[in-house]
Amino acid sequence: MAHLPIFRHGVAGQGRYTHSLEFQVQQYIKNAFWPKSKSSINEYASYFRYFQWTLSILAWPESSVDGEQFAIKTYGDLARTVRCMETNIGLNRLMIAEKLRHELPQSSQDQILRSMDLAARLWLTIYVRSRDVPVGPSLSDITETQWMDTMSLQNIIQECFQPSNCSTQHCEARIDVAFTVNNLRKFCRMKIQWTANLKDHLNYDRSTGTLHLFPHKICLISHLESKSVLPTDLVAETLRTLDLLFPFGDESTQKYLAESGQDFYRTSSRDPSRATDFGEFRYWQRRLVELHELFHHAPKSVLQMWYDRRNPVQWWTFWLAVAIAFLTILFGVISSYTGFQQVVLAEKAYRLAILQACSQGNFSADLCGK
Incomplete structure (x- = not known):
């Protein structure tokens, strides 16, 4: 598994990470990142979806992602990078890169620095994205962490997670x-x-x-x-x-x-x-x-x-008040409507009475419209 390539070419020769991780690869990554873990590989399903997503967004902008940009080309390279970063947690960024140059002798410093940022994302689930060698896009809903040359991995962790000073x-x-x-x-x-x-x-x-x-x-x-x-x-x-x-x-x-x-x-x-x-x-x-x-x-x-029913008394009081207010308005509308209808009916009754009286000749011609 150590010799399998991380980046495989996808459609139209673009270097996009499109293949799924085989069981043996997942087991190798788990043992490389967390060698003493006792958990079943099935419990890592959600994490490996994140692992694949992280690699899939590296093709940014439209340029391909391949070994020309990263020092890590295989899962074995990734494991060696993580071990070196873990062993030298107190050394600054450039010192770690120098040690990795012995592990990955055919790589440039920029390739190694990109690989270190990527390894931190995959291993520590911290979105490390340095400005001098940016890896992948800048995402609006993710807080980026800059790895400066003078900072160690330990400094980054301390900066990201500081104890609160609450009262x-x-x-x-x-x-x-x-x-x-x-x-x-x-x-x-x-x-x-x-x-x-x-x-x-x-x-x-x-x-x-x-x-x-x-x-x-x-x-x-x-x-x-x-x-x-x-x-x-x-x-x-x-x-x-x-x-x-x-x-x-x-x-x-x-x-x-x-x-x-x-x-x-x-x-x-x-x-x-x-x-x-x-x-x-x-x-x-x-x-x-x-x-x-x-x-x-x-x-x-x-x-x-x-x-929100955490306070039942308050909840019932409020909604009873709402119900009473609603019923008051409803009955007011009904009362107004029935009153209006009564006026209309009274007017109609009045006109009918006049028509009946006129037909019997009980009113003057002027009143009956003649």
Whole structure:
């Protein structure tokens, strides 16, 4: 598997990644990235879809993607690049590139730097895109991470994931048991967008009402098992956020995940217990607190008011008031309509009476229109 080429030519000779990954290739990549993972290869189905998507968007702009642009040409090259980056996590970018030059002697520095960015995306699920050797397009819904020459991989990780500095009040605040993704969708009308960029996890876009969530739970578990370069507490905490927003045993959550085509619910965490307060989080605390505050904002639309039944007394009071107001208006309209009809009928009766009197000669000719 190590000698199989990563990039294969597609239609009309353009270097697009169009073939599917064979089982043996998936197994090789899993062992290269997470050698101590105990998970079944079937649990990585969603991740390998991301793997293929990442390679498919490299053909940007219209130029082909092949070995002339990247130092890694085979899956074995990719594995060697990841091992070198992991072993030298404290060295800056150019130093790692220099070490890789010995591993990949026929490659230029630019080819190696592009390969390092690509390896970081595939291995760490962080969208690294450096300006000097940009790899793939700049996507509006993904936050890019720049790898400067003086920065190490460790510096990048620290810059992407910094502990929150929330107040003591927030740290001690209890988390509502109803605080789940399904309820955020119903009560706050949030749209969910799955993101393979770990840096964008729990990022909420107020302008579009979109919440970004990282779905590759199996990768997080694999990083823990293999003691990868990602901080253990960061990975464990990210798993806790998924368990918090997608509680086990919740039927509505299971239904939503099934409708969304996400199967990470079946992947068990080390600690399946649900978090109860924000003090349990450091890296994702600020974003969780912001979401929790949005969750408790007063509903802004009638539809939100209908779904938000967290306070039954308040819900019934509001909708009874709406019902009474509606019935009052309805009966007022009906009363006005019947009153108008009575006036019309009275006028018709009056005219009929005059016509009858005129026919009997009881009124003057002027009154009867003669």
